[in-house]
Amino acid sequence: MEQNTITQGQSIQDYIPLVDFLGNFLGKDCEVVLHDTSRVERSVLAIANGHISGRTVGAPLTDLALSIVREKKYVDSTYIMEYDTVSRDGKRLHSATYFIKDPEGELLGMICLNMDVTKQFKARELLNLVIGNGGYERVFAPEDPVDHVGQAESFHDNIEELTENIIQAVISQYSIPADRLTSEEKLEIVGELNRRGVFLIKGSVSVVAKYLASSEATVYRYMQKTQDA
Numbered sequence: 068m069e070q071n072t073i074t075q076g077q078s079i080q081d082y083i084p085l086v087d088f089l090g091n092f093l094g095k096d097c098e099v100v101l102h103d104t105s106r107v108e109r110s111v112l113a114i115a116n117g118h119i120s121g122r123t124v125g126a127p128l129t130d131l132a133l134s135i136v137r138e139k140k141y142v143d144s145t146y147i148m149e150y151d152t153v154s155r156d157g158k159r160l161h162s163a164t165y166f167i168k169d170p171e172g173e174l175l176g177m178i179c180l181n182m183d184v185t186k187q188f189k190a191r192e193l194l195n196l197v198i199g200n201g202g203y204e205r206v207f208a209p210e211d212p213v214d215h216v217g218q219a220e221s222f223h224d225n226i227e228e229l230t231e232n233i234i235q236a237v238i239s240q241y242s243i244p245a246d247r248l249t250s251e252e253k254l255e256i257v258g259e260l261n262r263r264g265v266f267l268i269k270g271s272v273s274v275v276a277k278y279l280a281s282s283e284a285t286v287y288r289y290m291q292k293t294q295d296a
Contacts, residue, residue, distance in 0.1 A: 090115020120222040131220035133264030246280040257289035
């Protein structure tokens with residue numbers, strides 16, 4: 068049994084005190100968030116140092132977290148780390164997510180850390196200038212962080228904003244208006260939205276239908292085709 072598995076008699080609520088503990092220990096530059104993944108629209112159960120992302124208790128899952136749930140990326144992992152996250156005010160964050168599972172290995176929640184590394188990057192830039200002037204940049208040049216997820220993460224106050232942000236990001240890859248998209252292109256869009264977990268969100272089908280200038284029945288048909296493929 069994995070160490071992050073909830074045993075009989077425990078619940079995701081038992082992890083709430085850990086959020087305050089980690090938040091105090093890691094300091095104000097590190098946000099700590101506890102998500103209940105069974106509540107997509109209001110998953111945040113507890114948060115410390117929420118000023119970093121601007122979120123509060125009751126905020127929804129992030130776009131990245133939705134993708135993790137939909138694609139079951141937690142199955143063979145205890146945690147993920149070093150993926151790209153940017154705060155609303157443009158600060159680069161060093162992030163990691165720890166998966167909380169039931170005895171059968173199904174995901175129940177996540178503990179996420181988002182550390183503001185602005186000061187560290189400024190210090191690195193200063194050191195690079197000093198090292199570069201000394202001719203040592205080839206020896207001591209820092210490596211870029213490794214992205215173990217392949218998808219950047221963004222934060223939102225509510226589920227409506229999250230839903231529309233993901234839909235707009237996918238549709239924006241096509242350079243023509245929605246009403247001029249072919250059936251094949253709309254099918255591709257629905258497939259990508261499905262992979263990103265959009266349809267885990269209640270009411271998302273009607274929003275997608277609006278953006279694609281299609282009926283809800285058509286979107287459901289596209290969803291079925293992508294799932295059968």
